[in-house]
Every structure is written in C-alpha cells, then in structure tokens.
Amino acid sequence: MPQIAQIAETYSSQIFWLLLTFGFVFFVIGLGMVPKVQGTADARDAKISGDLDAAKAAFARADEAEADYRVRDAQSRAAAQATLVQAKAQAAKASETKLAAADAEVAAQIAAAEARIKAASDAALAEIETVAADAARDMVARIAGVQASDDAARNAVKAALAHG
Amino acid sequence: MAESGKIDPMHQFAIEPLFGTDHLSLGGFNIAFTNSALYMVLAAVVLWIFVIGGMKRELVPGRWQMAVEYMTGFIKNLLIANIGDKGRKYIPYVFSLFMFILLANLLGMLPLGLVGLHPFTFTSHFTATGVLAIMSFSIVLIVGFAKHGFHFFSLFVPHGTPALMIPPLFLIELVSFMVRPFSLGLRLFVAMTAGHVLLKVLAGFVINSANASPALGLTVGTASFILMIGISALEMLVAVIQAYVFALLTSVYLNDAENLH
Numbered sequence: 001m002p003q004i005a006q007i008a009e010t011y012s013s014q015i016f017w018l019l020l021t022f023g024f025v026f027f028v029i030g031l032g033m034v035p036k037v038q039g040t041a042d043a044r045d046a047k048i049s050g051d052l053d054a055a056k057a058a059f060a061r062a063d064e065a066e067a068d069y070r071v072r073d074a075q076s077r078a079a080a081q082a083t084l085v086q087a088k089a090q091a092a093k094a095s096e097t098k099l100a101a102a103d104a105e106v107a108a109q110i111a112a113a114e115a116r117i118k119a120a121s122d123a124a125l126a127e128i129e130t131v132a133a134d135a136a137r138d139m140v141a142r143i144a145g146v147q148a149s150d151d152a153a154r155n156a157v158k159a160a161l162a163h164g
Numbered sequence: 165m166a167e168s169g170k171i172d173p174m175h176q177f178a179i180e181p182l183f184g185t186d187h188l189s190l191g192g193f194n195i196a197f198t199n200s201a202l203y204m205v206l207a208a209v210v211l212w213i214f215v216i217g218g219m220k221r222e223l224v225p226g227r228w229q230m231a232v233e234y235m236t237g238f239i240k241n242l243l244i245a246n247i248g249d250k251g252r253k254y255i256p257y258v259f260s261l262f263m264f265i266l267l268a269n270l271l272g273m274l275p276l277g278l279v280g281l282h283p284f285t286f287t288s289h290f291t292a293t294g295v296l297a298i299m300s301f302s303i304v305l306i307v308g309f310a311k312h313g314f315h316f317f318s319l320f321v322p323h324g325t326p327a328l329m330i331p332p333l334f335l336i337e338l339v340s341f342m343v344r345p346f347s348l349g350l351r352l353f354v355a356m357t358a359g360h361v362l363l364k365v366l367a368g369f370v371i372n373s374a375n376a377s378p379a380l381g382l383t384v385g386t387a388s389f390i391l392m393i394g395i396s397a398l399e400m401l402v403a404v405i406q407a408y409v410f411a412l413l414t415s416v417y418l419n420d421a422e423n424l425h
Contacts, residue, residue, distance in 0.1 A: 001174055001177070002174060002175075002177040002178040002179060003177055003288070003289050003290060003291070003353070003357070006178065006179050007291065009194065010179045010194075010196075010198065010200070010291065011291045012193035012194050012195060013179075013181075013193075013194055013195045013196045013197075013198055013200075013201065014179070014198075014200060014201075014286075014289060014291035014292055014295075015291060015295055016190065016193070016195040017195070017197070017198070017200070017201035017204050017205075018204055018286070018291075018292050018295045018296070019295065020204075021201075021204035021205055021207065021208040021264075022204075022208075022260065022264060022295075022296070022299075024208050024212075025207075025208050025211060025212075025260045025263075025264050026256065026257060026260040028212070029208075029211060029212055029215050029259075029260060029263075030256035030257060030259055030260035031256045033215045033216070033218075033219060034215065034236055034255060034256050034259050034260075035255070035256065036219060036221065037215065037218045037219065037221075037229075037232055037233055037236050038233075038236045038237070038240060038255060040221045040222075040225075040229075040233065041233040041236065041237055043223075044223060044225075047223070
C-alpha cells in the first residue's frame with residue numbers, strides 16, 4: 001500500500017502542497033470570492049421578498065383607496081342631494097316672494113286705475129250737472145222769463161239726476 | 165496466472181515526483197512536486213475557474229452563475245440547518261473544504277488512462293485527508309475554547325448526568341471527541357481507496373481473463389466490465405457523498421463548538 005509504504009518520503013511534500021493549495025482555495029476563493037457570490041444571491045433574495053412586500057403593501061393601499069373612494073362617493077352624493085333639496089326650497093321661496101310682490105303691484109295698479117276711473121266719472125258727472133244746471137236756467141229763463149239762481153238750478157238738476 | 169502479477173491495483177496510489185523536483189526541499193523537508201501535488205493544484209485551479217464564472221453578480225443569473233450560487237447556497241443551508249444563523253461565518257471554510265474534496269474525488273475519477281495519463285486521487289492518501297481533518301478539528305477546538313473557555317468541557321458531560329456517572333461519562337465522551345479527526349480523515353481515505361482498488365481489481369479481471377482464453381474473456385471479462393460500469397457510477401456517487409459527509413460532519417462539530425449542547 002503506497003499510502004503507508006511511501007509515508008516517510010512523501011508526508012512532508014503531501015502536507016506542504018495540500019496546505020499551499022488549500023490555503024489558496026480558502027483565502028482566495030473561500031474568503032475572497034464566495035462571500036461576493038453569496039452576497040449576490042442574498043441580495044437577490046432580499047430584492048424578491050422586498051418586491052413582494054411592496055406589491056402586497058400596494059395592494060393593501062389600493063384596497064384602502066377604494067374604500068376611501070366609496071366613502072367619499074357616498075358623502076358627496078348625500079351632499080349633492082342636500083344641496084339640491086336646499087336649492088329647490090330656495091327657488092320655491094323666491095318665486096313665492098316674487099309672485100306676492102307682482103300681485104301687490106298689480107293690485108296697486110288696479111286700485112290706482114279704479115281711482116282714476118272714479119275721478120274721471122265724478123268729474124264727468126260734475127260737468128254734466130253744471131251743463132244741465134246751465135241748460136235748466138236757460139230753459140227757465142226762456143220759458144218763465146225768470147232768472148233762476150244758480151243754486152236752485154243745480155238742486156233741481158241734482159234731484160232730477162237722482163230720480164233718473 | 166503469472167500475468168496477474170503485472171497488474172497491481174495499488175500502483176495507482178504511488179506518489180511520483182514530477183518535473184525532476186525529487187530533491188526540492190524546504191527547511192530540510194522534502195517538498196517534491198508530485199503527481200499528488202499536481203492534482204491538488206488542478207483541483208484548486210478548476211475550483212477557481214468554476215467560482216470565477218459565478219462572479220458576474222447579475223441580478224438575473226446565467227447558468228454558470230446559477231450553478232455557483234447553488235453550491236454556495238447549498239453550503240449555507242447546510243450550515244444554517246446545523247448551526248443556526250451563526251453558521252454563516254463558516255461558509256468560506258466549509259465551501260472550500262467541500263468543493264476541494266469534491267473536485268479531488270471527481271478529478272481522480274476522470275478516465276485519463278485512455279490517453280495515457282495517470283489520474284490520481286489525493287483524497288485516497290491519509291496524509292492529505294488527515295491534514296484536512298486536523299484542520300477542521302483545530303477550528304472546532306479554537307472556536308470552542310475561544311467562545312466558551314473551560315466551559316467547553318461541559319460538552320463531555322451531557323445534561324442530567326448523575327454525579328457518580330460524571331467521571332466515566334466524561335472519559336467516554338472525551339474519547340469519542342478525540343476520535344473525531346481520525347474518523348473524519350480515515351473515512352474519506354478508506355472510501356476513496358476502496359473504490360479505486362475495486363475498480364482496478366475488476367479491470368485486472370477483464371484483462372487477465374481475456375488474455376487467458378476467449379471463453380473466459382467473454383464470460384468473466386464481460387461480467388466484470390458490466391460490473392465496472394455500475395461501480396464507476398457508484399463511485400461518482402461516493403465521491404459526492406464523501407465530500408458531503410466531510411462538510412456535514414465538520415458543520416456538526418462546529419455546532420458543538422458554537423452552541424455546546
């Protein structure tokens with residue numbers, strides 16, 4: 001068995017070269033390169049799990065935003081409804097007031113017009129009396145030759161007008 | 165069967181100095197560059213080239229980078245499973261150990277004999293495996309005593325031992341502890357040696373039976389050759405398993421040093 005037969009002549013060379021080569025493997029490859037390789041793999045694992053976490057968080061945020069949107073949607077619908085109701089009430093009130101104002105104006109105009117008509121008819125009546133009184137005095141003067149007084153003529157006209 | 169003497173199944177383990185470096189020495193010790201040293205250098209260089217391919221550090225890895233990261237991830241998982249998160253700092257050592265032994269085992273299996281070269285498996289020499297085993301054992305001792313001081317000896321006294329049983333148990337545990345480097349180094353050496361001897365013996369059967377007579381060659385030779393194919397496959401498996409066992413046991417021992425019981 002050469003392992004035993006040659007041990008005396010070869011052990012030092014075996015140990016020397018093994019330490020040399022394994023030293024190279026350990027210091028250059030093991031310490032110098034392996035941590036970088038493993039670091040790359042670890043960084044990749046960290047990135048993958050980080051991305052997954054970010055995606056999960058984004059998903060949760062989207063859900064939250066949707067719930068938020070629903071709440072705000074409902075709120076704005078309610079607000080719009082309220083505004084609508086209020087506007088309706090305001091419009092009704094405003095038209096009521098305007099109508100009342102217009103009514104009052106129309107009534108006032110009617111009243112004024114009626115007053116004018118009454119005044120005109122009164123004036124006309126008064127004129128008729130005067131004309132009638134004059135005519136009555138003329139008729140009295142011509143027929144009876146008596147100068148009737150103004151008052152008497154007027155009273156006679158009034159009485160005649162009142163009798164129709 | 166005079167011819168059978170020509171095929172020596174142990175000759176493959178012979179160490180021969182190369183390039184006329186027979187008398188190269190350092191401080192009086194011979195450090196000839198042998199075929200064994202050549203395969204150590206080859207294993208280191210192949211491993212170096214392999215890991216360089218994993219240094220692209222891309223976020224989306226290519227096949228080669230994926231392979232290298234798979235190996236480092238494999239060692240990382242092994243260490244975390246055995247030691248816990250504190251095991252991460254041993255990744256460089258255990259990775260070097262595992263890959264160096266694995267490549268040594270596999271390079272020794274290459275059918276270079278077909279082109280006239282002599283493949284050599286330095287893990288079939290206990291001078292080599294012994295150094296690796298002593299290295300692992302020393303790291304266990306250094307870590308254990310540095311971390312726990314003399315409390316490290318409590319490793320030899322399992323919890324709940326009756327006072328009367330402490331001395332004999334301490335002795336038994338101490339022996340089992342001290343045997344670790346031997347079992348570590350010898351297991352690898354024996355597994356690799358046995359496999360290679362078996363393959364060479366069967367190869368001898370093929371050659372000798374064919375030389376003896378065509379009838380023997382067709383029966384014994386063919387059967388041996390088929391068996392060799394199967395055992396070669398088995399040896400590939402053993403090459404991986406032995407490297408894994410070495411790394412696994414190292415991490416189990418490191419766990420003792422790191423966490424006691």
